[in-house]
Amino acid sequence: MTDTGEDMRSYARPQTLDEAIGLLAQGQHRILAGGTDLYPSAGMQLDGDVLDLTAIPALSGVTHGAGLRIGACTTWTAIAEADLPPALRCLQQAARQVGGRQVQNAGTIGGNLCNASPAADGVPPLLALDAVVELSGPGGTRQVPLTHFLTGPRQTLRATDEVLTAVILPDAALYGQSSFEKLGARAYLVISIAMVAARIQVTNGQITKAAIAVGACSGVAQRLPAAEAALTGAPVAEAAARVRAADVATALSPIDDVRASASYRIVAATELVRRAVTGALA
Amino acid sequence: MQISLDINGSLRDVYLDPRTTLLDALRSHLGLTGTKKGCDHGQCGACTVLLDGRRVNACLTLACMAQGAKVTTIEGLGSSDALSPLQAQFLNHDGFQCGFCTPGQICSATAMLEELAAGWPSHASTDLEGPFPLSHAEIAERMSGNLCRCAAYSNIVDAIQNAAKDGDAK
Ligand SMILES: Cc1cc2nc3c(=O)[nH]c(=O)nc-3n(C[C@H](O)[C@H](O)[C@H](O)COP(=O)(O)OP(=O)(O)OC[C@H]3O[C@@H](n4cnc5c(N)ncnc54)[C@H](O)[C@@H]3O)c2cc1C
Ligand code: FES
Ligand code: FES
DSSP states (O other): OEEOOSSOOOEEOOSSHHHHHHHHHHSOOEEESSOTTTOGGGGGGGOSOEEEOTTOGGGSSEEEESEEEEETTOBHHHHHHSOOOGGGHHHHHHHTTSSSHHHHHHOBHHHHHHHTOTTOTTHHHHHHTTOEEEEEETTEEEEEEHHHHEEETTEESOOTTOEEEEEEEOGGGGOSEEEEEEEOSSSSSOOOSEEEEEEEEEETTEEEEEEEEEESSSSSOEEOHHHHHHHTTOBGGGTGGGOOHHHHHHTOOOOOOSSOOHHHHHHHHHHHHHHHHHHHHO | OEEEEEETTEEEEEEOOTTOBHHHIIIIISOOTTSOOSOSSSSSOTTEEEETTEEEEGGGSBGGGGTTSEEEOHHHHOOSSSOOHHHHHHHHTTOOSSOSSHHHHHHHHHHHHHHHHTTOOOTTOSSTTOOOOOOHHHHHHHTTTOOOTTOOHHHHHHHHHHHHHHHHHO
């Protein structure tokens, strides 16, 4: 259903991905999912042709197969309510903290990634889960690791004629337990100062694998290889003590802004890493 | 463009620019001014309506996106002769000062009590399996998308707690 009245922009709400890609091949469209980052009320954002993805059933929901596939238009509410392995607890905890319930009912994981805010709450959990994104366009479908997909603040590798169709979590990343911690100036409806996701695997009381990612402390959220290495092999009881500010800081490049100073962000991120690691081990 | 919306159980045809938000469609095109515009940016919750029973911010939803869904606004929840349980309890407990946020609070709380009945935990729930006693902290967390500039929060919480009790008693 496309409408092209005189003064009006076209608005399309296709039911299939093929139709959506066909429209993108014909010319540039502004893609719309939950609309919670686009602010439809800001009018100008939606000048031009709009392609609404929310009526395409194949883009919503979580499916198990080779790994776990989360459709790009899956809402935060659907992620929070899904029955998922403990490794994904960090993602579900983040889902329950994206804005209020009204925002969680509309906002999607794909919108969060394509908007590519440094403070996007979905990113650290997905980095800790080794996520790969799937992009489909007229030229076909490709998969890109999330670390490559996000190229800078509000910048991604997505071509203008591509739809982000799914986030894929490889089988190997579905092990262990995880936790998410977020710090804002207030409890609700604020942009995060720092947020952390940690996924930990333990065998016989020893950490065998640690995946830790920090957001809002660099242009793009980062994994913390030094902190992960320091935890690997540690007895569970020593985990918190092995989290050192220096290991956290090396991976990050925090900015001074109205929300917090760079040095405060490092102190905060280190404490959040400690809490997330402890939370994952609980 | 011409669209047809199912609002409070009746089908309404309306001709609008596709960029029109559901909020503007309700208020300016359909004469349903119970739904309020506070921020127009998803932050205050004054525009909360139910889409197929789920609460959303009407200011972040395009009217065309609501086609095919059942839209419920404050006007559809009850009337002055037949108040919904939440509407009645907001009156009993003075759950407002100026009243501007109230329609959004009541629509939001209506969906919130349904979520609770369906066993959905919140970020504040200590046990994800439930049950979820409606403590002050649970209500504050679950209603965090609705601000009240008059800070009538304590009375809003009382109203919701009592409406939940009415529901349990039934
Ligand atoms: C009050 C409020 C509070 C918020 N709080 C938080 C918070 O705590 N944490 C947080 O991370 N975010 C927060 N947000 C931001 C937002 O809700 C999330 O980022 C949400 O996940 C965005 O998803 P969406 O579907 O609404 O995106 P949309 O607004 O529909 O789209 C966002 C961008 O991505 C593009 N896009 C969307 N889907 C696709 C796709 N499948 N393929 C290609 N391009 C696509 C759009 O063109 C647009 O540029 C908040 C927003 C509001 C209004
Ligand atoms: S008017 Fe929609 S949330 Fe404020
Ligand atoms: S009663 Fe005035 S804003 Fe809530």
